Amino acid sequence: MSSDRLRRRHAVTRGFRLLCAAVAWAGIVILAVLLFHVTREGIRWLDLQFLTEFPSRFPEQAGIKSALWGTVWLITLTAGISIPVGVAAAIYLEEYSPRNRLSQLIEVNIGNLAGVPSIVYGILGLVLFVRFLALGRSVLAGSLTMTLLILPVIIIAAREALRAVPDSIRHAAFALGATRWQAVRSQVLPVALPGILTGVILALSRAIGETAPLVMIGALTYVAFVPEGPMDAFTALPIQIFNWASRPQENFHQLAAAGIMVLLVTLLLMNATAVWIRQRAERTGR
Amino acid sequence: MSQGSTAKPLLAGAGTRKSRTKEELIRFVLFLCAFLSILTTLSIIAILAWEAYSFFREVRVLDFLSGTRWTPLLEPRSFGVLPLVAGTLQIVIGASLIAIPVGLASAIYLAEFASAGVRRALKPVLEILAGIPTVVYGYFALTFVTPLIAAIFPQTQIFNAASASIVVGIMVLPMTASLCDDALRAVPESLRQGAFALGATQFEVTLRVVLPAALSGVMASFVLAASRAIGETMAVTLAAGATPKMTMNPLESIQTMTAYIVQVSLGDTPVGTVEYQTIFAVATLLFAITLSMNIIAHRVLARFREVYE
Amino acid sequence: MNTQTTPDAQISPAAQSRSVLDVIDLTIRYGTKPAIRNVSLSIPQHRITAIIGPSGCGKSTLLRAFNRMNDFIPNVGMEGQILYLGSDIYAREVDPVEVRRRIGMVFQKPNPFPKSILQNVAWGPSINGFTGNLEDRVEQSLRRAALWEEVNDRLHESALALSGGQQQRLCIARALAMEPDVILMDEPCSALDPVSTARIEDLMFELKERYTIVIVTHNMQQAARVSNLTAFLENGSLVEYGETDQVFTRPRNQRTEEYVTGRFG
Ligand SMILES: Nc1ncnc2c1ncn2[C@@H]1O[C@H](COP(=O)(O)OP(=O)(O)OP(=O)(O)O)[C@@H](O)[C@H]1O
Ligand SMILES: [Mg+2]
Numbered sequence: 001m002s003s004d005r006l007r008r009r010h011a012v013t014r015g016f017r018l019l020c021a022a023v024a025w026a027g028i029v030i031l032a033v034l035l036f037h038v039t040r041e042g043i044r045w046l047d048l049q050f051l052t053e054f055p056s057r058f059p060e061q062a063g064i065k066s067a068l069w070g071t072v073w074l075i076t077l078t079a080g081i082s083i084p085v086g087v088a089a090a091i092y093l094e095e096y097s098p099r100n101r102l103s104q105l106i107e108v109n110i111g112n113l114a115g116v117p118s119i120v121y122g123i124l125g126l127v128l129f130v131r132f133l134a135l136g137r138s139v140l141a142g143s144l145t146m147t148l149l150i151l152p153v154i155i156i157a158a159r160e161a162l163r164a165v166p167d168s169i170r171h172a173a174f175a176l177g178a179t180r181w182q183a184v185r186s187q188v189l190p191v192a193l194p195g196i197l198t199g200v201i202l203a204l205s206r207a208i209g210e211t212a213p214l215v216m217i218g219a220l221t222y223v224a225f226v227p228e229g230p231m232d233a234f235t236a237l238p239i240q241i242f243n244w245a246s247r248p249q250e251n252f253h254q255l256a257a258a259g260i261m262v263l264l265v266t267l268l269l270m271n272a273t274a275v276w277i278r279q280r281a282e283r284t285g286r
Numbered sequence: 287m288s289q290g291s292t293a294k295p296l297l298a299g300a301g302t303r304k305s306r307t308k309e310e311l312i313r314f315v316l317f318l319c320a321f322l323s324i325l326t327t328l329s330i331i332a333i334l335a336w337e338a339y340s341f342f343r344e345v346r347v348l349d350f351l352s353g354t355r356w357t358p359l360l361e362p363r364s365f366g367v368l369p370l371v372a373g374t375l376q377i378v379i380g381a382s383l384i385a386i387p388v389g390l391a392s393a394i395y396l397a398e399f400a401s402a403g404v405r406r407a408l409k410p411v412l413e414i415l416a417g418i419p420t421v422v423y424g425y426f427a428l429t430f431v432t433p434l435i436a437a438i439f440p441q442t443q444i445f446n447a448a449s450a451s452i453v454v455g456i457m458v459l460p461m462t463a464s465l466c467d468d469a470l471r472a473v474p475e476s477l478r479q480g481a482f483a484l485g486a487t488q489f490e491v492t493l494r495v496v497l498p499a500a501l502s503g504v505m506a507s508f509v510l511a512a513s514r515a516i517g518e519t520m521a522v523t524l525a526a527g528a529t530p531k532m533t534m535n536p537l538e539s540i541q542t543m544t545a546y547i548v549q550v551s552l553g554d555t556p557v558g559t560v561e562y563q564t565i566f567a568v569a570t571l572l573f574a575i576t577l578s579m580n581i582i583a584h585r586v587l588a589r590f591r592e593v594y595e
Numbered sequence: 596m597n598t599q600t601t602p603d604a605q606i607s608p609a610a611q612s613r614s615v616l617d618v619i620d621l622t623i624r625y626g627t628k629p630a631i632r633n634v635s636l637s638i639p640q641h642r643i644t645a646i647i648g649p650s651g652c653g654k655s656t657l658l659r660a661f662n663r664m665n666d667f668i669p670n671v672g673m674e675g676q677i678l679y680l681g682s683d684i685y686a687r688e689v690d691p692v693e694v695r696r697r698i699g700m701v702f703q704k705p706n707p708f709p710k711s712i713l714q715n716v717a718w719g720p721s722i723n724g725f726t727g728n729l730e731d732r733v734e735q736s737l738r739r740a741a742l743w744e745e746v747n748d749r750l751h752e753s754a755l756a757l758s759g760g761q762q763q764r765l766c767i768a769r770a771l772a773m774e775p776d777v778i779l780m781d782e783p784c785s786a787l788d789p790v791s792t793a794r795i796e797d798l799m800f801e802l803k804e805r806y807t808i809v810i811v812t813h814n815m816q817q818a819a820r821v822s823n824l825t826a827f828l829e830n831g832s833l834v835e836y837g838e839t840d841q842v843f844t845r846p847r848n849q850r851t852e853e854y855v856t857g858r859f860g
Pocket of ligand 1: 625630648649650651652653654655656657668813
């Protein structure tokens with residue numbers, strides 16, 4: 001009967017909808033399980049001593065001081081290099097570049113670079129920075145490698161932010177006799193800033209978690225000192241986590257979990273900052 | 287007074303010439319920053335090509351590409367890359383089995399069923415999942431997923447392809463979902479309404495109208511996700527093992543291309559030897575595979591977007 | 596079809612005043628499609644010249660050509676010349692930035708910078724190496740734009756908090772702060788209510804003592820009220836150009852008559 005068929009067709013829709021919803025919400029479940037597991041394993045080790053001690057053969061004495069400082073150094077340098085370069089590239093592509101073959105090539109190229117596996121960037125860093133430029137296994141070599149890795153992300157985000165700035169602002173500036181740079185620097189960039197910052201923070205939080213390129217350029221797995229300059233050797237939080245996780249002993253796995261908690265809290269804070277900037281800009285902007 | 291300035295000729299004076307030079311300089315510096323991306327690509331290609339060239343002077347390309355034994359560090363040495371390719375393939379297939387259906391279903395839910403409020407709640411969760419570092423997933427695989435699998439299949443090895451596949455699947459899931467979501471939402475509303483007007487149910491509209499219309503975009507998303515899974519490194523290094531072998535048993539230890547590169551760079555293989563150069567040969571293969579997949583996917587996506595704009 | 600009037604009559608209807616801008620046989624194309632066809636006219640000093648015509652006839656295109664704002668639109672092609680005080684503003688050695696410093700522009704929709712009122716007005720002079728007292732210049736410009744009384748107690752507040760009419764006067768003040776010779780206005784009142792419109796029209800009257808004003812408008816009454824000269828464009832061609840009085844009461848051209856009396860357009 002036709003009404004029966006119709007009822008069945010609607011039942012199929014309801015079932016399908018339920019299935020899709022369940023699957024979509026499974027993401028939350030996975031996230032919850034992961035966080036719960038990490039916390040349960042790591043919470044025992046997470047104390048002040050964990051943050052202030054160097055790594056050790058004895059789990060009870062081990063800490064992440066050198067890894068934490070290494071990450072701070074690495075990210076500070078990476079931010080210092082990648083933000084100006086990335087924003088400059090985005091400004092060129094969005095505000096200056098003539099629509100010709102070269103700029104199209106650059107655009108496609110940036111899209112492709114964003115998809116290159118991070119370990120390939122590690123190889124690039126190893127050959128180019130560690131060996132060819134003889135920077136050794138230094139924080140600087142690590143930061144330069146990370147810079148190349150996150151540049152596409154920053155450029156793409158910054159371009160989007162610049163594109164969102166209405167043309168009327170540019171025209172107003174030009175009509176006042178501003179040069180292109182004056183218009184960009186004083187009028188366009190400030191408006192795009194919240195969007196750019198959001199993208200930069202997300203890119204940097206990717207850099208904080210990246211492990212493979214650092215392994216490739218030889219960030220050391222055992223470092224019992226804090227880097228004092230850009231040419232010092234270093235280790236970083238994800239390297240330390242990797243190191244502990246790859247040991248067979250249960251205790252070290254739990255140390256890894258504690259390290260992961262620190263890493264995730266850092267990332268969460270950065271994400272929250274990005275969201276906060278975005279929302280504040282939406283509230284105060286037009 | 288404005289009248290005063292009317293006498294001044296319009297030709298560029300010394301002052302404006304100076305500022306024009308400054309403008310040109312700024313433009314040039316900005317251009318260099320953009321051009322850096324081209325240099326990056328060229329450096330990657332040059333380095334890989336150069337080092338792979340030295341490798342292939344010692345090992346025949348055909349032996350490399352078709353050999354089924356990968357023991358570059360042990361005697362008797364053998365440089366057949368297929369075991370690493372097989373390991374990688376196993377991870378990609380396993381990850382796809384999770385990421386493709388789950389990602390697509392989530393995308394369908396987000397694009398076709400969910401209210402704006404639900405979207406706003408789910409999207410950040412996906413973003414957070416996407417932002418979790420891969421080393422964390424590796425840890426999760428090793429200490430949570432593997433014991434879980436071992437509880438069901440006691441013969442499971444400590445390092446195994448299955449648990450690595452699962453976490454890699456979870457890792458690329460957000461990307462798959464969000465790309466599929468974009469593709470589905472690019473399908474114009476008029477198409478849906480036309481089908482609804484013919485008396486189709488939501489299920490029929492989604493499956494018979496929206497999905498076929500978005501098919502090329504959805505497929506491109508799958509290719510991008512697979513390419514990401516191929517390049518994934520830390521999770522497989524931690525969880526899948528270091529045993530290059532041709533097996534399709536997901537409960538055994540294997541090795542992927544990326545994990546091999548990490549293994550060598552962590553070890554003490556002397557730089558410059560043919561053993562060491564294997565990492566460049568493997569990386570070249572890795573780069574070539576992922577790049578071609580990305581280029582194809584981006585082409586397809588570009589054409590897909592053109593259709594609906 | 597629009598050549599009943601002699602070209603000479605079109606070019607310099609106001610012989611008593613020196614011309615600031617001379618357009619000579621100007622053709623502008625977007626791609627291959629012409630938007631301005633062989634237009635010649637002269638804009639006299641210290642007068643208000645109105646450009647009228649049906650939508651899409653090329654008014655904005657012509658106006659933007661006067662301060663090289665068309666440079667920002669891709670695929671614009673140009674033939675002919677525009678002379679500013681006798682020198683070709685499109686000559687190779689001329690910096691377009693210099694042109695825009697002399698020839699200011701007010702846009703259809705008020706577009707203040709999302710900054711304070713003070714910063715809006717002060718920015719132009721400050722990037723152009725102005726060395727005098729910036730605050731005096733800001734006050735003077737705001738006074739000339741008839742906005743000072745309304746905003747002098749909140750100069751540091753956001754310009755976006757002003758009403759639409761105030762924002763547009765701010766944009767005029769911003770242009771005045773550059774001390775330009777010429778001010779181009781593209782339908783400056785079309786986004787405003789009648790009261791704000793009346794204020795801006797009054798303002799234009801005062802401004803023409805010091806500045807040369809070219810205004811594009813859709814509003815016939817406005818053109819008749821404020822301008823000394825009127826140019827009627829149709830389909831990219833200059834149909835008629837003359838004293839506003841004459842154009843509105845004794846048009847020489849049939850099409851002009853039909854347009855100003857509202858029978859089409
Ligand atoms: N950026 C552009 N690209 C291509 N064509 C354009 C562009 N701007 C304008 N045109 C075309 O040129 C012609 C003249 O446009 P213009 O904006 O100068 O007209 P207008 O007289 O100012 O119209 P309105 O009264 O509607 O503002 C129109 O046919 C328009 O479609
Ligand atoms: Mg117009």
